[in-house]
Amino acid sequence: xxxxxxxxxxxxxxxxxxxxxxxxIALEGSEVKSLRLGNVNLxxxxxxxxxxxxxLVGAHISPYAKxxxxxxxxxxxxxxxxxKKEILKLQQKVQEKGYTxxxxxxxxxxxxxxxxxxxxxxxxxxDKRRDIKExxxxxxxxxxxxxANAR
Numbered sequence: 001x002x003x004x005x006x007x008x009x010x011x012x013x014x015x016x017x018x019x020x021x022x023x024x025i026a027l028e029g030s031e032v033k034s035l036r037l038g039n040v041n042l043x044x045x046x047x048x049x050x051x052x053x054x055x056l057v058g059a060h061i062s063p064y065a066k067x068x069x070x071x072x073x074x075x076x077x078x079x080x081x082x083x084k085k086e087i088l089k090l091q092q093k094v095q096e097k098g099y100t101x102x103x104x105x106x107x108x109x110x111x112x113x114x115x116x117x118x119x120x121x122x123x124x125x126x127d128k129r130r131d132i133k134e135x136x137x138x139x140x141x142x143x144x145x146x147x148a149n150a151r
Contacts, residue, residue, distance in 0.1 A: 006106045008104050014123055022109075
């Protein structure tokens with residue numbers, strides 16, 4: 001059973017998502033409790049590869065309200081748990097021009113916190129406008145079909 005905690009909708013607007021990976025995330029106890037309550041913001045989060053390890057940067061997990069004074073820093077970098085082959089594959093792709101690692105969502109899968117990591121290429125302004133236009137056209141077609149079926 002999958003319980004989605006947070007989703008980064010802006011990532012789908014700003015990037016072409018080419019491939020997704022599931023990664024575990026190394027958290028401290030109070031961070032898990034805060035995550036279960038949905039106190040997370042992925043808006044400007046991304047992943048970097050340092051010394052053969054992948055780290056989540058920019059994700060804000062609010063401190064647990066009932067935690068102690070030893071709550072971890074909300075903006076700290078968190079290690080992502082991936083297989084070595086996956087890390088090497090991601091590292092090769094990221095070294096290519098234009099690719100980046102973007103976090104698309106955080107969820108719980110059988111009680112464990114997981115991160116959906118996407119290999120993405122940045123969109124330009126005209127690409128974003130084209131996507132918005134296509135979405136509006138699709139919406140108007142669906143509306144017309146719905147009205148035709150209602151009659």
